Amino acid sequence: MIRFEHVTKSYADGTTAVDDLSFEVAEGELVTLVGPSGCGKTTTMKMVNRLIEPTSGTIYLDGDDISAIDPVELRRRIGYVIQQVGLFPHKTILDNTATVPHLLGWPRKKARARAAELLDLVGLDPATYGDRYPDQLSGGQRQRVGVARALAADPPVLLMDEPFGAVDPVVREHLQNEFLRLQSTLHKTVLFVTHDIEEAVRLGDRIAVYGAGRIEQFDTPATVLGAPATPYAAEFVGADRGLKRLSVTPVETGDLEQPPIVHLDDEVRHAADRLSADGAPWAVVLDADDNLHGWVSAATLTGAAAAGDATATGKDAAAADGAPQGATVRAHARRMDAWLPLGAPLKQAFSTMLQYDAGWIAVLDGDRFLGVLTPARLHEALRRSTTADAANIARDEVSLHTVHDV
Known part of the structure; x- marks a missing residue:
């Protein structure tokens, strides 16, 4: 579904944010990009919806070279969730959620019905929350609205940039549980950026462990924890990786x-x-x-x-x-x-x-x-x-x- 082929992003000051990146995300797969700040994981994500243009290399979306797609049209095909949510403060929760369907020209009634369906799916009763405004919701509730809005037009691909990083640990775990429940039903192709290895392990079908502008290891959570490919990967996942394996080892x-x-x-x-x-x-x-x-x-x-x-x-x-x-x-x-x-x-x-x-x-x-x-x-x-x-x-x-x- 998403394929990077020798993608590099360099800046005029000589900084290379991403260096010769090649990997693939299968349809319906949730891949977490994990690493320290400044390692290139967010740059990688933003190149998928062309918020950042690569210096060289090619990115394919469902077989299409994204450089040949109009950026606005491309972004309407991709759900995008960020840490600060970015809801419109002057619009109700229902209208916020219906934003992309409105932009795509859906009839108002259809767009609002879809928004109500998605709010219910993320655990927010539209009859209770639909007419409220963002400042009337908690941080966790706003984050749910952000997920619902990203899903409103039923995009095949979802980009999530530290989506649960701005809430407290209890709410964060609850949001992770809810998102896993949604993903088990919707099977979206997801790129999920996080700096938290435990979150990456818990959510990802596969994990891309980033070093400085490149992927040190790309494998299942169990393999990354059990057999780190490089000394850097071993150091990043931590000496307590045996304990982290508890999250990805099922009872048989x-x-x-x-x-x-x-x-x-x-x-x-x-x-x-x-x-x-x-x-x-x-x-x-x-x-x-x-x-x-x-x-x-x-x-x-x-x-x-x-x-x-x-x-x-x-x-x-x-x-x-x-x-x-x-x-x-x-x-x-x-x-x-x-x-x-x-x-x-x-x-x-x-x-x-x-x-x-x-x-x-x-x-x-x-x-x-x-x-x-x-x-x-x-x-x-x-x-x-x-x-x-x-x-x-x-x-x-x-x-x-x-x-x-x-």
Whole structure:
């Protein structure tokens, strides 16, 4: 979709902002350009919509040489989001969002309907926010309007220059989540400039790590973190790149342990005996369809079974068989809040463990229970991912050695 061929941008004072740049962004791909200030990443982006003209080389958009396209026409085909948003202060949010459709000659009714649709898509109810003005919105809300406006004419390409850099960290993370949700639906071809390696890792399908006017490494986030191509790339991504990998390493079925399982309608006595035989301190509780319900401790089941025995004493013990007729796990199961979906990043798993002070968390595929992830297995998953990338093999082909193997 976007292709750079030996592109250079030099200035009259001898400064070379971008030097012999060649790379390609595939259709529907989100590529983050990351590097320190002055490295050429914003210049690279601005050459795509011809806000800056290259000194030499060629840039192609969907196979067309952009130098042969009228700049105004080109920019109307490309969505553009900047850090300061640039909303018109005298226009309502709805009219701000409809700016490009208006410029393209859309009928007013159609343009406003499209604007309302996009505001709703970015989480701003047009009935509530449409008639407001930019100064009546928070920074995060204005940034959402900027994204909606860039998408209003449904451009195939989106350029984003530090779009979330002017908001606080909490709002920034929320905006990143919302943008990832949008991208999973819209599949735009995106160039995203940032100086934050964590943001680049979190958002990008691939990352271009910039040195001085050139790309030091262009690869997936996992590869950039696991196998930096140059000393510069290694220094830029940081000595804690192993921790950053938590954001791009998904939970897989091979990472999970299989704990003891009981069902809601199992009799308490039978469930207690099963856990006792296994020497297990707890079990996961599933419903009749094997969907996750919660968990129960062996001590709770043993206590309930003992109480049932005491109740049955002097009565028809043979009929009662220990616990009272109908006493099941259902009455003793506890809710499980510590869970996450298969494929979630290890960072989310680690955060969930800390949030609930949990020694393990359940992993689900939809509602279906797959297993549990423990801190030890989380660490193993991270090590396998790092080793797999370094050796260019699949993660499940990695064999790990621990102190227990000695």
